Amino acid sequence: MANFRHLLSNYFRLSVATVSFIVMGIILFSLLVSNVTPNVVDVNVYERSPRDIQSPITIPLEDQTEARKKLAEESVKNEYTFNKDLALVQAEALDDLLDIVITINDSEEKKKKEDETTLSLDQKVIQLKDSINKSDISDETYIALAEASKAELNNVKSLAPDVVNKVLSEPIMVEEVEEARSEAIQLIRDNNLPYSLRNATEEITRSFIIANRTLDTEKTRQKRKEASDKVEEVVIREGEVLVKSGAVITPEIFDRLKKVGLLDQEMKTYPYYGLFLFVLIVMAGLYYFMKEEREKEHFRKYVTIYALLFTLTLVVMKVLSVSTELGLMSLMYAVPVAAGAMMIKMLFNEELAVVSTIIFALSAALIFNEQTAGNFNFIMSMYVLFNGISGIVFLGKTQQRSKILQAGFFVSFIAILTVASVLLLQNGKFTSLQIGLDLGCAAISGFISAVLTLGLLPVIESSFNILSVTKLIELSNPNHPILRKVLMEAPGTYHHSIMVANLSEAACESIGANGLLARVGSYYHDVGKTKRPHFFIENQMNMDNPHDKIAPQLSKTIITAHPYDGADMLRAEKIPKEIIDIAEQHHGTTLLKFFYHKAVQLTDKEVSESDFRYPGPKAQTKEVAIIGISDAVEAAVRSLSKPTPVKIDGIIRKIINDRLEDGQFDECDITLKELDIVAKTLTETLKGIFHSRIEYPEETKKVEKQ
Numbered sequence: 034m035a036n037f038r039h040l041l042s043n044y045f046r047l048s049v050a051t052v053s054f055i056v057m058g059i060i061l062f063s064l065l066v067s068n069v070t071p072n073v074v075d076v077n078v079y080e081r082s083p084r085d086i087q088s089p090i091t092i093p094l095e096d097q098t099e100a101r102k103k104l105a106e107e108s109v110k111n112e113y114t115f116n117k118d119l120a121l122v123q124a125e126a127l128d129d130l131l132d133i134v135i136t137i138n139d140s141e142e143k144k145k146k147e148d149e150t151t152l153s154l155d156q157k158v159i160q161l162k163d164s165i166n167k168s169d170i171s172d173e174t175y176i177a178l179a180e181a182s183k184a185e186l187n188n189v190k191s192l193a194p195d196v197v198n199k200v201l202s203e204p205i206m207v208e209e210v211e212e213a214r215s216e217a218i219q220l221i222r223d224n225n226l227p228y229s230l231r232n233a234t235e236e237i238t239r240s241f242i243i244a245n246r247t248l249d250t251e252k253t254r255q256k257r258k259e260a261s262d263k264v265e266e267v268v269i270r271e272g273e274v275l276v277k278s279g280a281v282i283t284p285e286i287f288d289r290l291k292k293v294g295l296l297d298q299e300m301k302t303y304p305y306y307g308l309f310l311f312v313l314i315v316m317a318g319l320y321y322f323m324k325e326e327r328e329k330e331h332f333r334k335y336v337t338i339y340a341l342l343f344t345l346t347l348v349v350m351k352v353l354s355v356s357t358e359l360g361l362m363s364l365m366y367a368v369p370v371a372a373g374a375m376m377i378k379m380l381f382n383e384e385l386a387v388v389s390t391i392i393f394a395l396s397a398a399l400i401f402n403e404q405t406a407g408n409f410n411f412i413m414s415m416y417v418l419f420n421g422i423s424g425i426v427f428l429g430k431t432q433q434r435s436k437i438l439q440a441g442f443f444v445s446f447i448a449i450l451t452v453a454s455v456l457l458l459q460n461g462k463f464t465s466l467q468i469g470l471d472l473g474c475a476a477i478s479g480f481i482s483a484v485l486t487l488g489l490l491p492v493i494e495s496s497f498n499i500l501s502v503t504k505l506i507e508l509s510n511p512n513h514p515i516l517r518k519v520l521m522e523a524p525g526t527y528h529h530s531i532m533v534a535n536l537s538e539a540a541c542e543s544i545g546a547n548g549l550l551a552r553v554g555s556y557y558h559d560v561g562k563t564k565r566p567h568f569f570i571e572n573q574m575n576m577d578n579p580h581d582k583i584a585p586q587l588s589k590t591i592i593t594a595h596p597y598d599g600a601d602m603l604r605a606e607k608i609p610k611e612i613i614d615i616a617e618q619h620h621g622t623t624l625l626k627f628f629y630h631k632a633v634q635l636t637d638k639e640v641s642e643s644d645f646r647y648p649g650p651k652a653q654t655k656e657v658a659i660i661g662i663s664d665a666v667e668a669a670v671r672s673l674s675k676p677t678p679v680k681i682d683g684i685i686r687k688i689i690n691d692r693l694e695d696g697q698f699d700e701c702d703i704t705l706k707e708l709d710i711v712a713k714t715l716t717e718t719l720k721g722i723f724h725s726r727i728e729y730p731e732e733t734k735k736v737e738k739q
Contacts, residue, residue: 050320057340058316061347068403079283082276082277097267125194158172167240173229181230218239275290304408319392334497339385342493350393351400366474370397370417370421374420390418393417416448423443440482440483441479508556525566529667533667537552541659557608558615558660559616561601561602562599585645586628593646618649652701658703666715689711
């Protein structure tokens with residue numbers, strides 16, 4: 034049945050938290066929905082514009098961009114390549130052809146002299162064709178070459194390749210080939226060659242004159258691509274004025290208005306879907322970020338307070354955004370978003386404060402978008418982010434109220450710098466009045482944040498029964514009934530508690546924990562000893578120790594009862610839960626070594642350690658862990674006859690190491706580095722308490738002889 038009630042309690046707690054997040058999401062959506070509602074205009078072609086119309090988005094104009102790219106490509110001339118080596122190649126090829134002809138003719142002449150069978154003219158022509166394999170030479174040319182003498186062919190060989198080399202030494206394009214061939218023919222005709230051989234020489238020379246300056250398609254394509262790539266994309270930019278007030282709306286302007294979506298009279302739903310997704314991401318992220326807190330009993334109060342601060346900050350931003358619609362642009366810089374960030378940090382933790390500031394900054398980009406062309410005011414988002422983070426950073430790890438006002442001045446300083454940087458980056462011409470108003474409102478934001486934080490924190494703490502600094506100071510009053518009871522009934526315990534308070538406060542502040550909570554908790558941590566004060570050694574003055582007369586098991590029962598007796602007493606007096614937890618947890622599950630060893634010595638049976646341990650729970654916070662250490666350290670050092678710094682440091686580190694090895698810090702988030710700092714702080718504090726004193730010699734009176 035108890036398990037069922039526990040499960041039901043957990044389910045109810047998580048259900049309430051889920052509803053709280055849903056309510057926060059609805060509020061966030063409601064505050065932002067007006068800022069994402071599509072802005073449409075009712076105009077027609079050739080009408081006059083009722084106002085300056087700006088583009089709400091950045092959109093590329095692909096058709097115009099492509100047209101500009103095509104024009105750029107067409108303006109690029111073709112790229113050509115001049116092959117200088119072609120003249121020599123062609124001349125050598127012609128020289129090789131003539132060598133073939135000379136070789137075949139010489140072979141036939143040799144056969145003829147030796148009375149061997151020679152080829153007929155037709156056979157000789159066929160052999161030349163097969164050897165030369167050049168289809169653009171006519172049969173008449175082959176016949177003329179076959180009939181030419183060796184001397185005539187040598188004349189041709191000395192002439193034709195030179196002509197080819199000379200003509201091809203100049204760039205020749207395809208359309209200039211015929212002109213180049215005519216030039217080559219004229220050079221040949223200037224030489225005395227037999228008519229038939231001259232025609233043959235002209236024909237074979239013509240066939241070797243080809244274009245040596247050709248179109249480089251790859252280079253041309255690359256050049257055109259480069260020209261195309263240099264063309265900037267034609268875009269309508271966010272904030273660009275599409276038409277001035279009173280100007281005639283031409284078909285081109287009308288088309289631009291249509292492309293950016295300003296003419297759609299039908300209600301667009303996409304922005305609302307986008308806003309819903311934004312809110313969903315924010316709420317889901319927050320819910321996941323608080324997963325550790327969801328398991329704790331106070332989560333309902335935790336999420337309720339957070340929802341209140343979250344909503345209040347957003348509502349203040351929304352109210353101030355109305356000023357931008359009225360033309361009072363400077364007032365948006367007075368937004369006291371740092372107040373929400375600082376209160377979240379002081380009431381919860383720094384991580385949640387940073388995450389919340391980021392959410393506020395994103396929301397501000399939408400809330401303050403009235404005077405921007407698009408949906409997002411990135412300048413205001415940056416301003417809110419810097420404003421909130423500066424407050425969180427300057428507060429540091431201290432919980433002192435005096436730090437809040439200082440943080441307000443720091444926030445103002447950062448806000449002024451942020452606004453100044455924005456004004457300089459915009460490179461606009463601002464009047465002195467405008468600059469003064471902007472910087473003045475930025476300075477006011479920090480002051481308002483500090484005032485709101487100082488004013489609202491006590492109200493929230495009182496309304497939700499949060500252990501505030503004011504409440505802690507009230508509880509620290511020595512005239513409090515419980516403290517008076519300890520003083521009167523257990524004076525040794527009272528003095529011990531004061532010492533533990535001094536030690537634990539110094540140690541907590543050294544690692545950034547709540548020193549005031551540790552001090553006040555120390556005052557009350559041993560109130561349970563007032564139920565049986567004489568069973569605790571610090572109250573046994575000039576009397577026998579009652580534990581000497583009872584069994585160790587009974588002694589253990591009496592000693593281990595005091596944390597829980599104290600917790601019950603504190604609950605009856607409606608003392609805050611944090612103080613009750615300190616009284617209940619400061620011993621954790623540590624072992625009563627003295628009575629355990631005494632029990633072992635008194636019996637031959639096996640004695641279980643667990644029978645002589647405190648029931649717990651272990652320390653759940655850094656403050657409780659440090660109070661437990663300070664409690665043990667104070668008692669141990671007080672027992673030293675002659676405490677020295679070395680002895681004190683050794684005892685402190687032994688107590689910490691024993692508790693660490695015993696797992697007493699397993700359920701709190703104190704680190705080894707922090708434990709080392711605690712040890713050093715306790716050593717320094719105790720050295721100040723047990724400092725060496727000068728022994729004044731006893732003065733003796735000298736008796737003067739008379």
